[in-house]
Every structure is written in C-alpha cells, then in structure tokens.
Amino acid sequence: MAEEVEVDQEVYDELIAAGKSERIARAKAKAAAMRKKKAAAGEQMGPREASAPQAPAPKAKAAAGADAAEGGAVATKSRSGDGNGAGNGALTPQERQARVAAALQQKGGGGGPQPGRSTKLGGQDHTHRLLAMVPPTGIQQIRGKQDDKVYTWPHLITAEFVCLMAVTAVTTVFSALVNAPLGDLANANLTPDPSKAPWYFMGLQEMLRYLHPMVAGVTLPTVFLVGLMAFPFMDKNPSVRPENRKTAYTIFTFFLVFWAVLTMAGSFFRGPGFNWVWPWVDGLWFTL
Amino acid sequence: MSKIPSPTDVKKRVQDNVIWRSVFRPGSIYRKGYRDTSRDRALAAMNNVLYHLHPVKVKRHGLKLTYTYCLGGTSFFLFILLTVTGIFLMFFYRPTAGAGSEFAFQDMQNLDQTIQFGALVRNMHRWAAHLMVLTTFLHMARVFYHGAYKPPREFNWVVGVILLLLTLLLAFTGYLLPWDQLALWAVAVGTSMMGYTPVFGQQVQFVLLGGVEIGPETLLRWYVLHVLLLPFVLTIFLAVHFWRIRKDGGISGPL
Numbered sequence: 001m002a003e004e005v006e007v008d009q010e011v012y013d014e015l016i017a018a019g020k021s022e023r024i025a026r027a028k029a030k031a032a033a034m035r036k037k038k039a040a041a042g043e044q045m046g047p048r049e050a051s052a053p054q055a056p057a058p059k060a061k062a063a064a065g066a067d068a069a070e071g072g073a074v075a076t077k078s079r080s081g082d083g084n085g086a087g088n089g090a091l092t093p094q095e096r097q098a099r100v101a102a103a104l105q106q107k108g109g110g111g112g113p114q115p116g117r118s119t120k121l122g123g124q125d126h127t128h129r130l131l132a133m134v135p136p137t138g139i140q141q142i143r144g145k146q147d148d149k150v151y152t153w154p155h156l157i158t159a160e161f162v163c164l165m166a167v168t169a170v171t172t173v174f175s176a177l178v179n180a181p182l183g184d185l186a187n188a189n190l191t192p193d194p195s196k197a198p199w200y201f202m203g204l205q206e207m208l209r210y211l212h213p214m215v216a217g218v219t220l221p222t223v224f225l226v227g228l229m230a231f232p233f234m235d236k237n238p239s240v241r242p243e244n245r246k247t248a249y250t251i252f253t254f255f256l257v258f259w260a261v262l263t264m265a266g267s268f269f270r271g272p273g274f275n276w277v278w279p280w281v282d283g284l285w286f287t288l
Numbered sequence: 289m290s291k292i293p294s295p296t297d298v299k300k301r302v303q304d305n306v307i308w309r310s311v312f313r314p315g316s317i318y319r320k321g322y323r324d325t326s327r328d329r330a331l332a333a334m335n336n337v338l339y340h341l342h343p344v345k346v347k348r349h350g351l352k353l354t355y356t357y358c359l360g361g362t363s364f365f366l367f368i369l370l371t372v373t374g375i376f377l378m379f380f381y382r383p384t385a386g387a388g389s390e391f392a393f394q395d396m397q398n399l400d401q402t403i404q405f406g407a408l409v410r411n412m413h414r415w416a417a418h419l420m421v422l423t424t425f426l427h428m429a430r431v432f433y434h435g436a437y438k439p440p441r442e443f444n445w446v447v448g449v450i451l452l453l454l455t456l457l458l459a460f461t462g463y464l465l466p467w468d469q470l471a472l473w474a475v476a477v478g479t480s481m482m483g484y485t486p487v488f489g490q491q492v493q494f495v496l497l498g499g500v501e502i503g504p505e506t507l508l509r510w511y512v513l514h515v516l517l518l519p520f521v522l523t524i525f526l527a528v529h530f531w532r533i534r535k536d537g538g539i540s541g542p543l
C-alpha cells in the first residue's frame with residue numbers, strides 16, 4: 001500500500017455526517033489537512049476560487065507584473081460587448097488592429113523589450129507585442145464544429161452488447177430450427193447435376209456461362225478486386241453527401257446490382273445442365 | 289458467526305478484497321465506489337481492456353442504428369461466434385478422407401446424430417458463416433454509400449477489401465470440410481477456374497489442391513488453412529482495421 005496521507009478527521013466526520021460519500025469526504029479531508037499543513041508552514045497558496053473566469057491572474061503574479069499588465073494585456077482581452085466568455089470571444093481583424101494600436105500608444109510607441117523594467121515578467125509585454133504579428137485569424141483555430149460526443153461506457157458498450165446478444169440469439173434459434181445440409185459421401189466419380197459453387201461464388205459461375213473461363217474465373221475477379229481497392233484513390237470528390245456523389249453512386253450501384261443479379265440467376269434459375277429454369281415451375285437447385 | 293451478513297455487507301467485503309481490487313482497476317464499474325459520473329464513465333473506458341478498441345468518447349451520430357446498422361460489429365461478433373463454435377467442432381472432427389479412412393464424413397454424421405449439441409453447434413457454425421459473408425458485403429456497401437472510404441480512410445477500405453477476401457476464403461475452405469458430395473463438387477467448380485490463371489495456372493491449382501485433383505491431401509490442406517492460417521491472418525488484419533478506425537478519427541460522418 002502507498003503511504004498514508006493525512007486526513008483531517010474533523011472535516012471528514014463533518015462531511016460524512018452531511019451525507020457525502022466516503023470518497024468525496026476522504027478527498028476533501030485530505031485537501032483540508034494539506035491546506036492546514038501549508039498554512040502552518042507559512043506557505044502562500046493560490047486562491048482557487050479566484051481563478052474563475054471573471055478574475056484576473058492570481059494576485060501575487062499581478063502585483064509583480066503590474067506595469068506590464070496595463071498596456072500588454074489589452075490586445076488579447078476579450079471583446080467588451082461580448083460579456084465575459086460568451087461566444088468565442090474572437091476579435092475581428094479591425095478590432096484587433098485598433099487594440100494593438102491603442103496598446104502600443106499607451107506604452108509610448110512601443111520599442112523592444114526594455115531592460116531593467118519589469119523583472120519577473122520581463123518577457124510578458126514582448127509576448128503581447130508579438131501577438132500583433134499573428135495573422136488576423138488567430139493562433140488557434142477550431143476547424144469545423146465541435147463533435148457531439150457521448151461516453152463509450154455506457155452508451156456504445158451497451159449498444160454493442162445488445163447487438164452481440166441479438167446476433168447470438170438469432171443464430172442459435174435459427175440453428176435449432178434449420179439443419180445444415182449433409183449430402184452423401186464425396187465421390188469423385190459421381191458428378192451431381194448441376195454442380196454449384198457456394199452462393200457467394202455463384203456470380204462467377206454464372207459468368208462462366210457467357211465468358212471464357214480465364215476471363216470469368218481469373219481476369220474479371222482480379223479486375224474487380226483491384227478496382228475495389230483502388231476506388232478510394234480514384235474518387236477525388238471530397239463530398240460525402242449523396243446529392244454530390246451521383247457518379248460514384250451510379251457506378252457502385254450498377255456493379256452491386258449486376259453482381260446480385262448474376263448471383264441470384266445462378267443460385268435460383270439454373271437447373272440440370274446449368275440450364276435456365278423457373279424455380280416456381282421446375283423446382284429449386286440451391287443448397288446453402 | 290453471530291449474525292448473517294447482509295448482501296450489501298457481502299458486496300462490500302468482496303469488493304474490498306485484495307484480489308478483487310487487483311483484478312478491477314480504479315474506475316472499473318465493478319469496483320467499490322463507482323458512480324455514474326462523467327469522471328467514472330471516462331475511467332471505466334480508460335481502465336478497461338476495451339480501451340485498446342474504443343476511445344473514451346464516441347460521436348453521438350455513430351451510435352444511431354441507422355448509421356452503421358452495426359454491420360461491421362455484427363461481422364466481428366459472427367467471427368467470434370464462429371471461432372467458439374469452430375473450436376467445439378474441432379474436438380470431434382478429423383480431416384481425413386480416402387478409402388478405409390473416411391473420418392471427416394463419419395465425424396460429420398456423428399456430430400449430427402450422436403454428439404450432444406453436435407447438430408446445434410454445427411448448424412450455428414454453418415449459418416453464422418453464411419451470415420458473416422453477407423454482413424461483410426453489406427458492411428462494405430454501407431461504408432461506400434456513406435463515402436466513409438474517403439481520406440483519411442482510403443487505406444482502411446483497402447484493409448476492408450482484404451478482410452472481405454479472407455472472409456470468402458474462410459467460408460470456401462470450410463465448405464469442403466464435411467467431405468460430402470455438396471462440398472466436393474462446389475469446390476471442384478470453384479477451383480477449376482483457378483487452373484486458368486495465365487502462365488502458372490497448373491502450379492496454382494497444384495499448390496491449392498495438394499495434387500492434380502481434389503483428394504484427401506486437399507482436405508488436410510484446406511483444413512489447416514481454415515482453422516489456422518486464414519483466421520490468424522484475418523485476426524491481424526482485423527487488428528489493423530480497428531486500430532485504423534480510431535486513428536482515422538473514429539467513425540466517419542455525420543453526412
């Protein structure tokens with residue numbers, strides 16, 4: 001265990017009595033003990049409450065940099081009309097320029113860092129001067145709007161868990177009801193008619209009807225696969241909105257439908273001799 | 289033994305236990321003092337093995353069922369389900385064929401008829417496999433229609449195509465294993481096309497079949513591919529796929 005941290009028992013008991021949780025009480029009591037100890041040692045502590053948005057920098061610092069604070073801070077202070085912290089507090093380029101000009105004037109025309117003036121915050125006014133050089137759009141820019149986000153736990157994990165349960169349930173129930181096929185023992189001398197590939201390759205087998213086996217079995221699948229991988233690099237359109245992507249939608253949908261039609265034709269509409277059949281008339285030659 | 293401890297007492301004691309605390313890291317929802325606050329929710333994600341997969345926060349729109357339709361997730365869950373049921377099947381299956389040693393086919397019959405839960409697990413493995421091929425296809429389509437393959441996600445799309453290919457190969461190699469007429473001839477149709485590969489067609493076919501035609505060697509070869517090599521490779525690509533989703537800035541969109 002780590003070494004014990006002192007706890008202000010009085011504060012702790014008080015908070016527990018007030019119905020606070022054990023963790024909160026302990027944390028606050030620890031902080032109280034620490035504060036007492038520091039105060040006893042005569043250490044100055046930053047006033048925590050004073051760092052709220054309204055207040056200026058901590059007192060100690062402010063005193064040391066009093067001279068610098070007057071002129072220097074002006075250019076970066078938030079817009080007065082905005083109310084503190086409201087909006088994004090950004091200045092328009094004109095406003096910023098006006099403020100920089102005013103600040104420089106106040107300092108008597110500016111000039112480089114003056115040696116011997118403020119000591120502790122010697123660089124401070126210089127920094128503010130530099131800000132005038134920053135492009136009018138600002139230093140930090142937030143591109144796009146802030147994402148609307150939620151916690152992974154519990155939101156995403158719950159959704160995933162539900163999905164996992166649903167997948168398991170559907171598969172289990174379906175498997176309890178429908179048996180997987182098992183034919184006769186494999187026999188290389190007894191070719192069934194028709195012989196069909198698994199459904200996900202039926203598109204290829206259907207193409208075999210019309211094309212040379214090399215084209216249907218090797219060339220076209222390779223072209224499809226490579227084309228599929230290359231697609232993101234060929235589609236230079238940055239938009240993701242359907243209305244801006246008519247060409248891409250058309251191409252992809254065409255291939256999707258083309259593929260689906262071939263697969264279904266081969267699966268459901270091919271019978272003995274791999275000839276065309278109507279499943280509702282001649283029956284179905286399809287096994288999963 | 290003076291008084292029976294209340295459930296709350298028991299819970300408290302269990303959670304205060306050294307072992308319990310060593311298993312569940314600070315912030316775990318199973319640890320004492322978990323509260324439903326932003327801080328603890330963030331910690332719950334951060335101090336969990338799932339942090340390898342998920343960031344602390346995700347985009348709200350990505351949670352909507354109609355964005356991903358949970359298709360990628362479903363493909364992944366099916367893969368897990370297939371691994372679990374596949375391990376069960378491996379206990380009862382020998383990839384052996386040929387006169388006098390038709391174990392593969394006999395083992396399938398045993399699974400279906402005599403082994404406790406054999407038929408159910410075999411069915412689950414079979415149907416989940418078909419379903420995974422389907423959901424992976426659909427996942428690809430949904431990614432396409434959302435333009436989710438656009439920069440910076442181009443490479444993850446490529447990884448995805450490889451995953452699709454591996455999924456198909458897994459399904460196809462598995463299809464041969466029952467060693468029935470269905471399996472033999474489906475594979476015969478599929479592999480005959482490979483013989484037409486320009487220049488080294490014969491060699492490609494020979495390596496894949498372990499001979500000039502489908503036989504017991506093919507069965508053993510495809511068995512090893514199916515239970516070991518392909519799942520191994522798929523897992524690696526899955527890791528890259530999931531990692532890239534995070535590195536590419538999480539789920540794409542909103543549209």
Ligand code: HEM
Pocket residue numbers: 356358359360361363364367424425427428431434436437441444445446447448449450451452455526529533538539540541
């Ligand atoms: C074994 C097969 C696959 C698994 C398990 C899988 C899994 C996932 C998961 C869980 C996601 C998160 C979002 C979602 O569920 O939609 C995802 C995203 C993605 N997947 Fe897959 N995937 C597979 C195959 C594919 C394929 C075939 C492609 C495309 C050809 C693909 C391309 C992508 C892309 C580009 C993303 C990012 C989408 C976005 O940011 O909206 N994946 N994948």
